[in-house]
Amino acid sequence: MEKKFSLHKLWFFYTDEWIVENGLAQSIGTFATREEAEREKKRLDRESLKKMHSYDLIRDLTSFYEKNYQEVQDKLIDYAKSQGWDDSLKQHSFGNDPAKFYYELALPATATDEQLDRIMDITGASFHKLIEYKDVKEYAYVKMNYEFWGKKVFDKLKADGILDSRSPYLNGGSNKGFYLIDTPPKGRKTAKFSSPETAVNMAIKIFLECVAAFPDNNFLGKTYVGEWSEAYTLLMAYLQYCSTIRLQATEVTKDNLKSFKAKLKKLKSTTELTEGMQYFDVAFSEAAATSPEEILGLIELLKLEPFTIYNMIAEIDGQTVKDYVADSSTM
Incomplete structure (x- = not known):
């Protein structure tokens, strides 16, 4: 570090x-x-x-x-x-x-x-x-956003033992929510990942798996690409730059205009299409072939994030950092 x-x-x-x-x-x-x-x-x-x-x-x-x-x-x-x-x-x-x-x-x-x-x-x-x-040891929590994923995805993750309700002490207070669960080779299941890197890798893996398995049951699937972000121009420029996240553009013609308008209506989009414009879609590569950096870059641009990663410090130069101390408080 x-x-x-x-x-x-x-x-x-x-x-x-x-x-x-x-x-x-x-x-x-x-x-x-x-x-x-x-x-x-x-x-x-x-x-x-x-x-x-x-x-x-x-x-x-x-x-x-x-x-x-x-x-x-x-x-x-x-x-x-x-x-x-x-x-x-x-x-x-x-x-x-x-x-x-x-x-x-x-x-x-x-x-x-x-x-x-x-x-x-x-x-x-x-x-x-x-x-x-100088010498810092860190760990992390991954809190999943229900608003992004919805009930179907959460139910599946909970049934698989990957998601659980926890209330870790974060940034001065209890932060209740649903957190990804780490299952180390030895030891009990925990929402505390041994390092920020492990937490990020797990979060991206679950993100890609759930987007693929539940394409219509998450924020991305329920929202037109052009409305994923408050910064439309920046989002489009970023997606065109990516190699493992592919921005797909189809020209709107007389023959497909009605079909695209129906898709936008289903997505409750406010986007207006006319002939000669482009209809955008996004395709993700297989998880193993997807760049973690590109996924994290995309998430930073989204107006609704799939998860929040809390990086925490366990030890500094041999001195333990305490998340919580019973009957104590900070001032």
């Missing part, structure tokens, strides 16, 4: 006293340079700090500065006083002894970016981790 800089959220759980970091979550963005990533990290950390809605930053951020608790707490209190945050900084007594007290510091709603940055500088708080990708 080419080196790049990425920002990952961090998992946290609440101990009834303060929040505690609990591992690396999935990536929320990649960047070409460290400088870009650092700018975005600062912005996102500010947003996370505000979204905590903490009424006591001294307590809630303790895990970030536990080893130097008193020193950091004093600095934070001094900073709050220097900024005139009297309404947000509260002093409380322990019991009836006024000599023994503690502070609570709520985050002022008017805190500026500079002030938010200073709070995080003092406490060492950070809700995201910047990582330079």
